[in-house]
Amino acid sequence: MFIAASAAIIVAMALTLIRAMLGPTIYDRILAVNLFGTKALLLIAVMGFLTDRPEFLDIALVYALINFIATIAVMKFFRFAHLGHPHEEDNLGDL
Amino acid sequence: MAIDILSWILIVIGGVFSIISAVGILRLPDIYTRMHAAGMGDTLALGALCVGMMLQAGWTIVTIKLALILLFMFFASPTTTHALARAAIAGGVEPILDEDRREDRRLGDRSNRRENSDNKESENRRNKRGIDRRHNPGESS
Numbered sequence: 454m455f456i457a458a459s460a461a462i463i464v465a466m467a468l469t470l471i472r473a474m475l476g477p478t479i480y481d482r483i484l485a486v487n488l489f490g491t492k493a494l495l496l497i498a499v500m501g502f503l504t505d506r507p508e509f510l511d512i513a514l515v516y517a518l519i520n521f522i523a524t525i526a527v528m529k530f531f532r533f534a535h536l537g538h539p540h541e542e543d544n545l546g547d548l
Numbered sequence: 549m550a551i552d553i554l555s556w557i558l559i560v561i562g563g564v565f566s567i568i569s570a571v572g573i574l575r576l577p578d579i580y581t582r583m584h585a586a587g588m589g590d591t592l593a594l595g596a597l598c599v600g601m602m603l604q605a606g607w608t609i610v611t612i613k614l615a616l617i618l619l620f621m622f623f624a625s626p627t628t629t630h631a632l633a634r635a636a637i638a639g640g641v642e643p644i645l646d647e648d649r650r651e652d653r654r655l656g657d658r659s660n661r662r663e664n665s666d667n668k669e670s671e672n673r674r675n676k677r678g679i680d681r682r683h684n685p686g687e688s689s
Contacts, residue, residue: 454556461563465570473575480636481580488586495597510613517617521624528635
């Protein structure tokens with residue numbers, strides 16, 4: 454049953470990658486990469502159960518943290534072209 | 549035994565929902581509707597799979613780690629979706645409204661909507677609506 458779940462997750466990852474390559478705007482790509490990261494987290498956890506190595510869950514936990522930070526950082530980078538505070542006082546620094 | 553069956557059912561539900569959300573992110577027309585499909589994958593697929601694996605693991609440290617993943621994604625996923633929607637609005641991506649679809653249908657153009665957005669007429673209409681909305685922010689269009 455874990456094999457079926459991991460096969461489903463791999464199919465979903467492939468479909469998400471197609472969207473990340475097609476995506477007309479940059480936001481579609483960011484969304485697709487974010488969902489791909491979530492699916493990768495699930496795949497790591499399921500593979501840990503499949504191979505009876507629950508240490509994989511630590512990697513999955515770290516992957517969840519990094520995925521969130523990376524999505525926010527990429528969005529901020531594409532909005533401001535840098536990662537620091539905005540130069541103008543335009544109240545958009547908390548995007 | 550009952551817990552085993554329940555956990556298998558939950559894991560199958562999680563796999564099915566992850567495929568559904570991937571199909572949704574591939575097939576839906578614009579970024580905001582795709583965000584809806586992605587949110588379903590973030591909550592239902594992850595929740596069902598994690599709860600199913602927790603039932604398989606029993607009362608061990610593995611369950612606590614899975615609960616931590618679930619708790620973190622419970623907060624991180626809406627935050628990401630909200631920030632992405634705000635960034636898309638600020639970046640000038642217009643949502644496809646029902647009015648657009650009705651007018652496209654009346655024009656007899658049933659082809660892909662992405663080609664329609666290249667259409668000069670619909671481009672003008674969208675620009676005009678954007679300006680109107682900026683002048684009356686309280687008014688729903």
